[in-house]
C-alpha cells in the first residue's frame with residue numbers, strides 16, 4: 001500500500017464503535033493478494049499512554065477510574081487463552097489529538113469526526129510499508145451531544161457506584177465495554193459478525209469479556225507458542241453455480257455443551273467464524289476440540305459490507321450477498 005503524508009497514514013484505517021440504534025466472523029486487519037491474506041500486527045509490543053482528563057467529557061468517573069478501566073481492559077486481551085500479546089502502560093500524556101509518536105488513549109481529544117449518530121469511540125491505526133502496525137490511538141467521543149443517539153447525549157459509566165452522569169438525560173454506556181472493543185482494534189482486529197463477540201460493531205450496554213470468536217482472533221494474530229488448549233481448523237469452499245463466493249460469512253457452531261475454555265475465567269462460548277476469500281475458500285482457525293456445524297450465510301445484516309474492511313483489503317468492490325444461508 002502506498003504511503004503518503006502522515007495525515008494520509010492516519011486515514012488508512014479508522015473505525016467507529018456505534019451504539020445500537022436499531023453472528024461471524026472474527027476478522028483480522030491486513031492485506032489480501034492472490035490467495036494470501038497477510039495479517040497486520042504489532043511487530044514490537046506497544047506501549048500506550050493516557051490523557052486521563054475527564055473534565056469536559058460526559059463521563060461518570062474520575063481520571064483514576066478511566067485509567068484503571070483501560071489497564072484492566074488491556075489485561076482482558078493479554079489474558080486470553082492460547083494468546084501471547086503484550087502492551088505496556090507508559091503513563092500519562094497531555095496530548096489533545098491523535099498522535100504519531102505515542103499510542104494515545106484520550107477522553108477529551110479533538111481532531112477526528114465523531115459526528116456519526118451514536119459514535120462512542122474511534123481507533124486510528126498506522127501501518128508501515130509491510131503492513132505492520134506502528135501506531136494506534138483510541139479516542140473516546142468527548143462530547144455529550146455530538147454523536148448523540150436520537151438527540152440524547154452519550155455518557156460513559158465507570159462502575160455501579162459511579163454512574164451519575166455530568167449531563168442529565170444521557171444514554172449510559174459502560175466504558176469498559178467500549179474500551180475492550182477498541183483495544184481489539186488496537187491489536188489488529190476488524191469487526192466480527194458474531195453477535196456476542198466483543199468485536200461485533202454495535203455496542204451492547206454492558207459486555208466486558210471475550211467470546212470464543214474473539215479468542216480465536218487474538219490467538220491467530222499473537223499465538224502462544226505453548227497453547228493451554230490446543231485448537232484446530234476447518235476449511236472448505238463456498239460456491240454458487242460452481243463459482244467461488246467472496247466474503248460469505250462462514251461460522252462453526254458447537255453442537256455440544258462442552259466448555260473447552262472453562263479453565264479460563266469468563267470466556268463466553270460462541271460460534272467462531274471467518275469470511276471467504278475471493279475464490280470462495282475459507283479457513284476457520286482457533287477451534288477448540290468439539291463437534292461443529294458449519295454455516296455459510298451472506299454478510300447482509302446486522303453486520304454488512306461497510307462494517308468490515310474485508311472487500312477493501314482484497315481490492316474487491318464489496319462482499320457477495322446474492323445467495324441464501326446454507327449449512328453442512
Ligand SMILES: [Zn+2]
Nearest residue numbers: 015016017201
Ligand atoms: Zn469497532
